[in-house]
Amino acid sequence: MKKHAISYAIIRFQPHVETEEFANIGIVLVAPRLSYLDFRLETRRLSRLTGFFDNLEPATIRGVLKNYNAELKRIRDLAGHTGDGQARFEFDLTDNADHLFHALTKDREGIIRFSEVRFAMSERPREKLDELFDHYVRRNFANSVYKEGLLERHVRSALRLGEIGQNFKRMSFTDGVYSANFPFVEVINDKPLKILKPIYLGQDEPTRILDHGNKWMFTINRLKKILPPDVVFAVEGPNGSSLRERAFRETLEQFKANDIRVVDAKNDRELLAAMDS
Template identity: 35%
Template sequence: MKYICNYSILRFLPYPETGEFVNIGIVLLANTGEFKFKVAAKRQRVTRFFETLEHKVYLRAKGEVEDEFNRLVEFFANHKTETTLLTSTFKHLIHPRETMMRFSQPGSMATDNIGQALDDLFEHYVNHSFASKEYQEKVLERQLGTLLASSNLKQLYKEQRLGTNDYDVRFPFVMLDDHIAEQAIKPIFFGQSEPGKILEHGDAWLSKVMRLNKANKLAKDTLFIAEPPAQGKPKLFKAYEEVTFALAEFDGVRVINAHMTNSQKLQEIKRGVPEMSH
């Protein structure tokens, strides 16, 4: 069953003069009359952004708004069938006001699970799930797909899982010839903000490559197109070099920098393409 939910992002804006704010929560009203909210538990995301702010100011404002939300949960539960009242109450809650706690313009969405919708919205707007390595790698994959298409090469590739019945690994671009993987290309994101996170992601792929290599299931040419960390961060770049060098030690595995020009990337890609496929 589909539910329609209206939602708004809770924002903390302590200094109206600058207009700067931090997203800290979500409020949501479903067409079932159910009101839900979720507010970030940790204060560090706010105090790190507003370094001169006394943390007690934020905690007091957060406590007051959570008290209001808890009262509203009970109110909405007691008036579930009064649609007009619920809608007007929600609009009043998120109406613009001159306080530290403010709300975004409302949005709406359809969902099969109201609780999951709240969690998804919170992850997106508060925890920035779209900036995860998974999201970034999807962006890199789309960019590579566009490059291959513009060079009339994309039809040579398809998404494929390489491995055995017991263990396989997804590669977004695989070139097959008579069911043999001639080339597999994987954009990989190493732009994380901490060396440990770069090493963890690199180790995960080193483990995958090691297992595929042991099973003799690697493509003849495996090309990683790696997004490096930000410039001027030697500790991050050291971690990046460690994992990319380790990947490239496997026979048939190459790693190139995602910041290469498109023509350079195409040259590197074509190095692993059999002559008959050019």
């Protein structure tokens, strides 16, 4: 599939010009050659806004976002975009979608502001919009990749304290098409014997927990013939939500059904016992 040039800007909530403080609340994106103009705006998870701008009434913040969401829908419809990646009718390449995008993101005073316009290439603008929203607004890198990195550091420290860290090294495995990196592979006499993979499963939505678990199950099953026979997942799960807990338990059961051992990443004694067995 051909990649297309896209432009996007981050939508920012900036109620106090004097302090220049702002919070990212959305993304607006245009792919001119596809006559594609669309946006995503955070209208549900507002605790970050109400907590940070605590001198504003929550109802005021909700009202501003509700009204701006309606305005963005109106502008999107002017471009002929219906929200499913299809335009209602064709435009010249320099016409509505691109023109409306640049008019919308032009710097002006107000509570709603925009970042500078940024550029990228993508085969699927709608998926790129979701990806950018997850990164800049939902900050999913902090909820999974970042926290998994912290988990990896904790496991490394536990192995070091257990005086077995020197036996583990980072290794990559590939079947020629698909490849994966593992931070802890036990190697004895140049032979990989065991994989220890820290996995964070405390994502903020049950679907994301299941998706992340499925990703690693696919990886293990895909590379099973070339991986060491012993695979251990050191996991950290969610707190507080019954639905997230249910997704977490289902994921652990799937791991075990696929001959993957599971230990509590924060229980150093359990972790080291699994490494000795």
